Amino acid sequence: MSQLAGAGRLTRFALRLDAWKLVPWIAIIALFPLASYSAYDSLFPTPRDAVVLEVSLQTNPAFTLLFGHATNLETAAGFTTWRIQVFGMFFTALMAIFTVTRHARASEDTGQAELVDSGAVGQHARLASGVLLAWAASAAVAALIAGTLTAAGAAPEDALALGGMLGGMGIAFAGVAAVTAQIGSYARTANALAAAVLVASYVLRGLGDTLEDAEWLLWTNPMGWAELIRPAAENNPGPLALLAAVGIATAAVGARLARRRDFGAGLLRQGTGPDRSTAGISRHTVRLSRGPIASWLATSALLGFVYGIVAGTMSGFFSENPFVQQILAARAATEEDLVFAFVQMLTFIMAIIAAVFGVQLALRFAVEEDERRSEWVLSAPLARARYLAPTVAAALGAPTVAVAVSGTVLGTTAVATGTRADAWLVLLQTLAHAPAVWLAAALALALVGAAPQLRWIAWLALVYWIVLTLFGPVLKAPDWLMDTSPFHVIPRITADDADWAPVVVVLAIAVVLITAGFAAYRRRDLRTV
Amino acid sequence: MSAVSITGLVKTFGRTRALDGLDLEVREGEVLGFLGPNGAGKSTTLRILLGLLRADSGRVELLGGDPWRDVVALHRRVAYVPGDVSLWPQLTGGQAIDLMGRLRGGLDETRRAELIDTFELDPSKRGRTYSKGNRQKVAIVAALSSRAELLVLDEPTAGLDPLMEALFREEIRREKAAGRSVLLSSHILAEVEALADRISIIRQGRVVETGSLEQMRSHARTSVAATLHGGTDQLTSMPGVHDLSVEDHRVRFTVDADGLGSAMNTLATHGVTALTVTPPSLEDLFLQHYGERIPPSGNGAEGIAGEHTRAADDGGRSPRRRPRHRGTPREEERTEDGGPQ
Structure with missing residues (x-):
């Protein structure tokens, strides 16, 4: 155990360092279920209201694909589970990934780790402290959810199962991150690799939920196992034990791999590179973001493809759903309408992905300033506006390409698999989201230009818009509130009464934000500390 | 321009x-x-x-x-x-x-x-x-x-x-x-x-x-350490001499550029047997401006002597600019003489 000597002390130290980073994550993830549980009675005054929602959700398999099965909405615990499971799992896993990477990898990039490792600590102590901290945070999420929901009146076993579902994901992905931290040479690569595992897991479980006879897919990945716990319905302990076991096993693999790499290097080594370059500031900016651009475009294409395949199964789904058959028989809607409702939901998700991409590209500009490379670059004859411009172009342009790619792939895949849809309309609907994507990026650009220390607001706004757009209608949010989301005001292009005025407003706000970002960046001091 | x-x-x-x-x-x-x-x-x-x-x-x-x-x-x-x-x-x-x-x-x-x-x-x-x-x-x-x-x-x-x-x-x-x-x-x-x-x-x-370094040097004092054959009574009245300390036959002081010549003459009349003259280094100049941040010297007597004379002729200056000379010559001399090492 001498390899772990000092791990306890390091974990306590890490906890002190990270407490303020972790508290918001834990609080937001853990209190969201309570809010949803408490709102249940006012949302669904009678059991019939809940059944209506359940049935209407079943007409659109996009909901199942994105959020899992909505099976037990007649109880508050069942509704809470449906509402938060995918988001909760996703964010708990991200929290665990970032925590482990910060200690096991990022600290090597910044040199803190050298200081720690040279102390009287075991070879694996630093990795262990990061993993332990992530596990503790995951356990805190689980305990908070179980405690608050039980206190609010939920059955303790339902509350525990839901808490365990999220906490288990955190434990499993802390282990995954312990492995990816050894593979990537940079913290960013390590995070991206672990996030890729998370996204793949999300997509696989979506297919497992949606496609026929595909439940076995749930057994192939952590998010699938977590779903198989089925909180508030079956409350299975088996999959939870599997998540914990995988977390421990992968952490051990991470420790083994750690011995096979050098300090500061990854198993994926980057050798020497070209000693000359002709890049100016534009090519330089793109070059810095080459990795994220490639991986986000690939993700967009993959999502378009997967969603396209699912769309292809729609006909079979509709023919088996008695409620849908009623709607079609009453001529209340055509199959094309229902398909397009499904597709519109998917195009929204792809727009969200593109917005995350755009915000990330925009915020990298602030990292350059934090790490004081901006200072050096701006000592050259380069106006501030000229320096910011390529980032603006990338943060607006690259996500636009991403939605175009995902829309094209989705449309063509859906048509190729026999969906009754028009590939061209699918692409147009996806592109219709571009102004909302630009607004998200524009907010990030304004913050980067004016107040980079407040740039987290860009992420906060994006999360707010996602949650509001996805759940606002279900939660009967008032119109004025819904209209605060640029993604909500994008009309369905096939509707006769499509209202484009709000889109013009969205565009105008985006232009104002970007202009403000430029103006502020020209006028302010560079951050030097 | x-x-x-x-x-x-x-x-x-x-x-x-x-x-x-x-x-x-x-x-x-x-x-x-x-x-x-x-x-x-x-x-x-x-x-x-x-x-x-x-x-x-x-x-x-x-x-x-x-x-x-x-x-x-x-x-x-x-x-x-x-x-x-x-x-x-x-x-x-x-x-x-x-x-x-x-x-x-x-x-x-x-x-x-x-x-x-x-x-x-x-x-x-x-x-x-x-x-x-x-x-x-x-x-x-x-x-x-x-x-x-x-x-x-x-x-x-x-x-x-x-x-x-x-x-x-x-x-x-x-x-x-x-x-x-x-x-x-x-x-x-x-x-x-x-x-x-x-x-x-x-x-x-x-x-x-x-x-320039030369200009700064002319403002700063030269450090002098000497061993004298005769008495040391007249030294205190030499113009431009600061930080004087006397131990038996050994004297140490710093002197302004203007007073250097007359100080040398005075020393000569006292029968010099050993002499070290060190021009102010940049370090001295620097320390003149940052002197107060240096921890007090381990050698009590020297420290006090230095403080004392400095305080006497420091009147018109701002309290921030407190010169103190702790140049190399003293260090060398100490070693030579087997002083307080």
Whole structure:
């Protein structure tokens, strides 16, 4: 155990360092279920209201694909589970990934780790402290959810199962991150690799939920196992034990791999590179973001493809759903309408992905300033506006390409698999989201230009818009509130009464934000500390 | 025209007054040593000169222009080496040098190759794999291979080994010979002493002294240590003598440039058997301005003697400027005499 000597002390130290980073994550993830549980009675005054929602959700398999099965909405615990499971799992896993990477990898990039490792600590102590901290945070999420929901009146076993579902994901992905931290040479690569595992897991479980006879897919990945716990319905302990076991096993693999790499290097080594370059500031900016651009475009294409395949199964789904058959028989809607409702939901998700991409590209500009490379670059004859411009172009342009790619792939895949849809309309609907994507990026650009220390607001706004757009209608949010989301005001292009005025407003706000970002960046001091 | 001319510069960060009425001038073609400890305001001054920070008040002129307004035009004529060079982790040093060159509209290819060779820099390594010294070299090569008229260097040799430091000094001399002006911020006294035509000492956001090393020396006192054959009674009345201490036949004191001659005459009449005269080093000058931060001397008697005489003749000066001489000659003498070691 001498390899772990000092791990306890390091974990306590890490906890002190990270407490303020972790508290918001834990609080937001853990209190969201309570809010949803408490709102249940006012949302669904009678059991019939809940059944209506359940049935209407079943007409659109996009909901199942994105959020899992909505099976037990007649109880508050069942509704809470449906509402938060995918988001909760996703964010708990991200929290665990970032925590482990910060200690096991990022600290090597910044040199803190050298200081720690040279102390009287075991070879694996630093990795262990990061993993332990992530596990503790995951356990805190689980305990908070179980405690608050039980206190609010939920059955303790339902509350525990839901808490365990999220906490288990955190434990499993802390282990995954312990492995990816050894593979990537940079913290960013390590995070991206672990996030890729998370996204793949999300997509696989979506297919497992949606496609026929595909439940076995749930057994192939952590998010699938977590779903198989089925909180508030079956409350299975088996999959939870599997998540914990995988977390421990992968952490051990991470420790083994750690011995096979050098300090500061990854198993994926980057050798020497070209000693000359002709890049100016534009090519330089793109070059810095080459990795994220490639991986986000690939993700967009993959999502378009997967969603396209699912769309292809729609006909079979509709023919088996008695409620849908009623709607079609009453001529209340055509199959094309229902398909397009499904597709519109998917195009929204792809727009969200593109917005995350755009915000990330925009915020990298602030990292350059934090790490004081901006200072050096701006000592050259380069106006501030000229320096910011390529980032603006990338943060607006690259996500636009991403939605175009995902829309094209989705449309063509859906048509190729026999969906009754028009590939061209699918692409147009996806592109219709571009102004909302630009607004998200524009907010990030304004913050980067004016107040980079407040740039987290860009992420906060994006999360707010996602949650509001996805759940606002279900939660009967008032119109004025819904209209605060640029993604909500994008009309369905096939509707006769499509209202484009709000889109013009969205565009105008985006232009104002970007202009403000430029103006502020020209006028302010560079951050030097 | 001066390359840099600053008067009454003030810059505050929140409540901290980083620069408090700073005056600085770099004449064309000279190397100005900008000397001060960490946190005195050196980097802030340089960043204002480069238009990275905006001055609160005061007049700042860079190559005849306004560094905040005329950024692009001025930066074509200025090259900068930041204090702590941060490179792009995934880009090579060569790519970083070429980016800076490209932004300046081209660099001197021969000079680039020559400098990379001189500093033994491997330009194909990635930014993250360089040591601190090598990151510094990347920025130095980028700056020196530009065709700038003014070099602004913020502690450029931090992290360089002594051999590279010597090579760097050689390169700066070449730059100077080529007619370029250099603003060299540093806390390394030897480097400034070796390179600078003039020196400005900054303290708590103000330049407290400016001049050539010779001028500064003439203001500062020479340290004298002597062993006398005869008595020491007349010494106290010598003009311009300070910090006098007498132990049996050994005397130590510092003396102003004006009083040096008469002091030597007086010593001669007392029968000198041993004599050490040490001109003030840059370190002494520096310590004159920062003396109060030095921990009290271990040798009680000397400390008190020094304090005493200083207090007596310090009347008109600001309390901040408390000179104290703890030069090398005493150290040497102690060793020789088997003194309080």
